Amino acid sequence: MAASILHITDVRCCRPQGDPIFSHVNFTVNERDILVLQGKSGSGKSTLMKCLAHLNLYDGEIQYREKSPQSYGIPTYRTRVQYVPQRTSLLPGTPRDFMEAVASFSSFKHQSPVDKQLLGKRHILSDRPIHVAEAWGIEQELWDRSWGNLSGGEAQRIALAIAVGMQTAEVLLLDEPTSALDADTSEMVERFLVNEVKNGETNLKAIVWITHSEEQGRRVGTRYLRIDPSGIHEEPEDSTV
Numbered sequence: 492m493a494a495s496i497l498h499i500t501d502v503r504c505c506r507p508q509g510d511p512i513f514s515h516v517n518f519t520v521n522e523r524d525i526l527v528l529q530g531k532s533g534s535g536k537s538t539l540m541k542c543l544a545h546l547n548l549y550d551g552e553i554q555y556r557e558k559s560p561q562s563y564g565i566p567t568y569r570t571r572v573q574y575v576p577q578r579t580s581l582l583p584g585t586p587r588d589f590m591e592a593v594a595s596f597s598s599f600k601h602q603s604p605v606d607k608q609l610l611g612k613r614h615i616l617s618d619r620p621i622h623v624a625e626a627w628g629i630e631q632e633l634w635d636r637s638w639g640n641l642s643g644g645e646a647q648r649i650a651l652a653i654a655v656g657m658q659t660a661e662v663l664l665l666d667e668p669t670s671a672l673d674a675d676t677s678e679m680v681e682r683f684l685v686n687e688v689k690n691g692e693t694n695l696k697a698i699v700w701i702t703h704s705e706e707q708g709r710r711v712g713t714r715y716l717r718i719d720p721s722g723i724h725e726e727p728e729d730s731t732v
């Protein structure tokens with residue numbers, strides 16, 4: 492049986508006014524899962540992803556590898572269980588700045604004391620995100636343009652390439668990751684992500700994937716979850732809508 496990575500128990504999230512968006516959310520994310528998360532618009536899919544990444548307040552318990560997010564330190568936890576938002580235009584700076592910030596919470600912590608002394612606060616940046624993005628049609632100069640000046644599709648591919656290419660995440664939380672892409676580019680990105688999880692050769696072990704596209708859900712999913720105010724329900728593969 493596949494090892495469990497994330498265990499979600501009785502999670503509930505409320506609007507600032509206090510009324511619940513959803514309650515009684517229980518499920519487990521296992522290695523090799525691509526969990527397609529579906530539900531009506533406004534049912535709380537993005538909110539649940541933000542709870543899983545510890546970006547939103549919630550009641551209940553989330554355990555990663557049988558320990559609380561706090562026990563890893565929240566910034567480090569967020570590099571292991573990483574949320575990729577639908578829109579990146581509100582991020583400050585450039586994609587390269589963002590990559591540097593992610594690296595500061597991951598690679599620096601794993602350097603030897605000698606490396607730390609030599610490098611100070613600089614971090615060794617992998618160029619894999621740049622190569623992944625290049626394979627998806629992203630030119631190098633775009634890495635130094637501010638997020639707000641990239642097209643929706645460019646920003647979406649770069650954000651995904653960083654999340655996959657940095658190789659810090661075991662679980663990626665993808666919020667409509669190809670919504671701004673044309674059909675061919677979308678399928679190319681999908682195939683890449685599915686292969687990463689299937690091959691088991693990188694750090695990426697599972698994906699939770701929000702999509703409104705029935706076809707995409709069928710192409711990528713291994714399990715299907717539907718959220719509504721009463722909780723989350725697992726559906727058999729052939730009943731996805």
Ligand SMILES: Nc1ncnc2c1ncn2[C@@H]1O[C@H](COP(=O)(O)OP(=O)(O)OP(=O)(O)O)[C@@H](O)[C@H]1O
Nearest residue numbers: 506507508512530531532533534535536537538539
């Ligand atoms: N900060 C907030 N303040 C008040 N209400 C909020 C806040 N964030 C989310 N909500 C509300 O919570 C509900 C769930 O929003 P969420 O974005 O999670 O839904 P969703 O299922 O991802 O929707 P969509 O499919 O349209 O993207 C919505 O009614 C939304 O208006």
